[in-house]
Amino acid sequence: xxxxxQTPKYLVTxxxxxKSIKCEQNLGHDTMYWxxxxxxxxxxxxxxxxxxxxxxxxxxxxxxxxxxPDKAHLNLHINSLELGDSAVYFxxxxxxxxxxAEAFFGQGTRLTVV
Amino acid sequence: xxxxxxxxxxxxxxxGENLVLNCSFTDSAIYNLQWFRQDPGKxxxxxxxxxxxxxxxxxxxxxxxxxxxxxxxxxxxxxxxxGDSATYLCAVEPxxxxxxxxxGTTVTVRA
Numbered sequence: 292x293x294x295x296x297q298t299p300k301y302l303v304t305x306x307x308x309x310k311s312i313k314c315e316q317n318l319g320h321d322t323m324y325w326x327x328x329x330x331x332x333x334x335x336x337x338x339x340x341x342x343x344x345x346x347x348x349x350x351x352x353x354x355x356x357x358x359x360p361d362k363a364h365l366n367l368h369i370n371s372l373e374l375g376d377s378a379v380y381f382x383x384x385x386x387x388x389x390x391x392a393e394a395f396f397g398q399g400t401r402l403t404v405v
Numbered sequence: 406x407x408x409x410x411x412x413x414x415x416x417x418x419x420x421g422e423n424l425v426l427n428c429s430f431t432d433s434a435i436y437n438l439q440w441f442r443q444d445p446g447k448x449x450x451x452x453x454x455x456x457x458x459x460x461x462x463x464x465x466x467x468x469x470x471x472x473x474x475x476x477x478x479x480x481x482x483x484x485x486x487x488g489d490s491a492t493y494l495c496a497v498e499p500x501x502x503x504x505x506x507x508x509g510t511t512v513t514v515r516a
Contacts, residue, residue, distance in 0.1 A: 334506040347503060394504055398448035
């Protein structure tokens with residue numbers, strides 16, 4: 292019944308590894324996002340997809356690559372992980388229409404790079 | 406560039422007291438403003454969504470106001486309970502698909 296689900300919830304990995312975080316939403320929304328929450332608790336958008344098309348790509352290292360196989364899924368793949376990538380990553384979804392776009396968030400994935 | 410500020414950063418009150426959380430944003434050209442609750446180790450839960458044409462929204466003990474022209478929103482929580490202890494985040498949606506978040510106000514309600 293979870294509206295936006297992310298896996299895994301916790302991820303501990305070594306520097307230099309490649310890892311993926313998966314996200315799925317069952318709300319029928321057209322738009323999905325990835326946000327990063329840093330140690331100071333600020334949430335910043337990384338990517339947004341609308342109907343499988345990339346519409347927002349903030350200043351994020353190209354080691355981060357989102358993949359949207361269909362509009363219910365938006366996965367985040369990270370190559371050559373660095374210590375500074377340690378953070379909590381949130382997936383979210385919303386309807387396309389502005390003004391009514393209540394965003395629903397997943398529970399987050401705590402990534403720790405050692 | 407939209408900047409969102411939340412004051413205070415932390416708040417501790419005795420149970421039963423009313424809570425007042427403030428949010429300010431620099432660009433008034435927004436589609437909506439949303440208040441979220443974040444519990445430690447958990448995701449964000451949407452509390453209230455105020456569209457740009459609205460001035461307030463209410464849900465149970467929660468009431469949020471929006472003054473677009475002055476770039477402010479206030480979240481009121483009446484008769485606080487220990488279960489209200491969490492971090493409350495304010496986010497605005499400008500004319501693109503992004504949400505811009507404040508750093509949050511961490512609330513502790515003492516029993």
